[in-house]
Amino acid sequence: MDSRNYILRSLSPAEEALIRPHLTAVPLPQRMTFFHSDEPITQVWFIERGGASLINTLPDGNAIEVGTIGNEGLVGTPILLETDRMPCECDMQIPGDGWQMPAQALKSVLHQSDTLRVKLLRFAQAHFAQMAQSAACNRLHTIEERCARWLLMTRDRVGDDFPLTHEYLALMLGVRRAGVTVTANILQNAGLIRHARGHITITDPVGLEEAACDCYRIIRDEFRRLLPQGDSYPGDVP
Amino acid sequence: MDSRNYILRSLSPAEEALIRPHLTAVPLPQRMTFFHSDEPITQVWFIERGGASLINTLPDGNAIEVGTIGNEGLVGTPILLETDRMPCECDMQIPGDGWQMPAQALKSVLHQSDTLRVKLLRFAQAHFAQMAQSAACNRLHTIEERCARWLLMTRDRVGDDFPLTHEYLALMLGVRRAGVTVTANILQNAGLIRHARGHITITDPVGLEEAACDCYRIIRDEFRRLLPQGDSYPGDVP
DNA sequence: GGCCTTCTGTACGGCAGCGGACAGACCTGT
DNA sequence: ACAGGTCTGTCCGCTGCCGTACAGAAGGCC
Structure with missing residues (x-):
């Protein structure tokens, strides 16, 4: 099919x-x-x-x-x-x-x-x-590692670019929305992603994989x- | 059978x-x-x-x-x-x-x-x-709640009284051994369990259920x- | 009895993430 | 153009747990 x-x-x-x-x-x-x-x-x-x-x-x-x-x-x-x-x-x-x-x-x-x-x-x-x-x-990994993992897993399914607010990502990760905002900016400043108002683009998947925990792999x-x-x-x- | x-x-x-x-x-x-x-x-x-x-x-x-x-x-x-x-x-x-x-x-x-x-x-x-x-x-619950939950789940399978060191319980919960020692003493002082050198006895399962998170139920x-x-x-x- | 191993109690500085709050930026509809 | 909602950035004090360390207690073995 x-x-x-x-x-x-x-x-x-x-x-x-x-x-x-x-x-x-x-x-x-x-x-x-x-x-x-x-x-x-x-x-x-x-x-x-x-x-x-x-x-x-x-x-x-x-x-x-x-x-x-x-x-x-x-x-x-x-x-x-x-x-x-x-x-x-x-x-x-x-x-x-x-x-x-x-x-x-x-x-x-x-x-x-x-x-x-x-x-x-x-x-x-x-x-x-x-x-x-x-x-x-x-239980064992930081917000940053888990955030990177989540973004990579989503990328494998829908591509480099998808709608997503910090609020929803916070729900996914079981953390505060403010925590996601900080983390997203760390990843963005490292050149791994770009994000703006309900939208995320992964710009460096290889770098993002380095930022993620082994759980992704x-x-x-x-x-x-x-x-x-x-x-x-x-x-x-x- | x-x-x-x-x-x-x-x-x-x-x-x-x-x-x-x-x-x-x-x-x-x-x-x-x-x-x-x-x-x-x-x-x-x-x-x-x-x-x-x-x-x-x-x-x-x-x-x-x-x-x-x-x-x-x-x-x-x-x-x-x-x-x-x-x-x-x-x-x-x-x-x-x-x-x-x-x-x-x-x-x-x-x-x-x-x-x-x-x-x-x-x-x-x-x-x-x-x-x-x-x-x-x-992700969401404290050591104390999760410890109580683990003990209750084990009780349902093996009874009120079983061998267990803080070290192994720490492995189960994904926390430090020292954290388990502190928690076990809190539960013991509350009259819910007794523990000594590799052995735990649950003395108040009802009270322990109150100390556990809803996940147990x-x-x-x-x-x-x-x-x-x-x-x-x-x-x-x- | 004395030695060795295992288990437990406790202490201390450090930090990741929390809860709560607020303001500014951006979008949408009218 | 303006208003109202949504989304994001940032700040504060706080706390649960970490990493590490050390010493005493309990039991096993000779």
Whole structure:
């Protein structure tokens, strides 16, 4: 299937015949919510463009991103693991588009194609490896390192240039907005990024990788290992 | 099957007939390593007693626990998700015992029983929900809250009383050993625990729950929802 | 008993990031 | 042109935890 999504792109004709009839192309606007915490997930989404965030909001009002999903996978992993909800919310952070599919249809397709199930479960594993890395990273690394990592991971999915406010980035990193402002200026003064009013451009990805913690590389390598055609991940994004 | 392990205990006769021949009872001594980071996992383990930790060790030498597994599940989730390794190490923290099973055998059993696969995948989901909660908790909560949470989660698996040094607990929480010593004394002075030379006793679990962050309850509820017979989890541990 | 190792208590300066606040810059709509 | 919202830059005192270090206490071993 001709797609920017790594899973869809890897489908055999037989797999595609199973899935294609259930897909509906949909825009994925910024701030769209895929599902709320602990509420039933009735649809899943394959992302073509843009970036989604799995966000954990605690009872005390604090919130933080625990995982991100882009054109390498799908939103709705609980469906793969025999349930229909989880205690996190999933939002679109960088706008884009994708394919929507009823959760029930995905469940029945999983029973009909072993090879497809393998691909999806391996994506789930990559997704969870990312989460495991975030759990460590969130505790052990500085704002600057984590900020650089987040920007690089987003770059791999949407390109060098995307809309993003300090406010949202602060939410992602679980820090104060003012902390992001300071950090963004440090990175900008180092010539790694440029930022202005809700927009960020990465000007020196190599330098940014040096500023990031090893977690970036660890996660990227794990995606390469587990994704179909992962040897070409992250792709050069036009 | 007569077992303290939530998954094994829930098996139907047919499921048990599939699995039982592949199980070998094994002791799980303290500090035993189940698997190392990025090395092939050839066996899985159902835990009967004791507690295992999934530990993420970063290239810079820092390490932290990103998940724990006890008698509610199995060690070796990558096998469920169509791979044989992950960038984490898994160790036994609180000694106990369990059942070992070749990974290949598990894979073939997964193909033979839909109902068993469902149980195992739902455990995987619970495990990952725990990880997602840890990712947030590690960033947003104090040592004292996280320490109380860790002790409660361990209590649910092994009882009120277990071997544990400040050094190991510091590794679990990703903090200094000295920080744990101070925190343990705060909890002890509050009458919630007693500790001495490599051993901890929980004396007031209700009070300890008040000292812990909400993450404890959130994770526990998710396990109850997803585990077979989860309405009785955590069990009263003799 | 005496030695050695492991574990625990405590201390001290230092710093990353917090919470809260405010002002200026920039965009949009009317 | 003006008003009102949004976004960014910066400042303040504060605190939780760090890194490091050292000494005493408890247990194991001979």
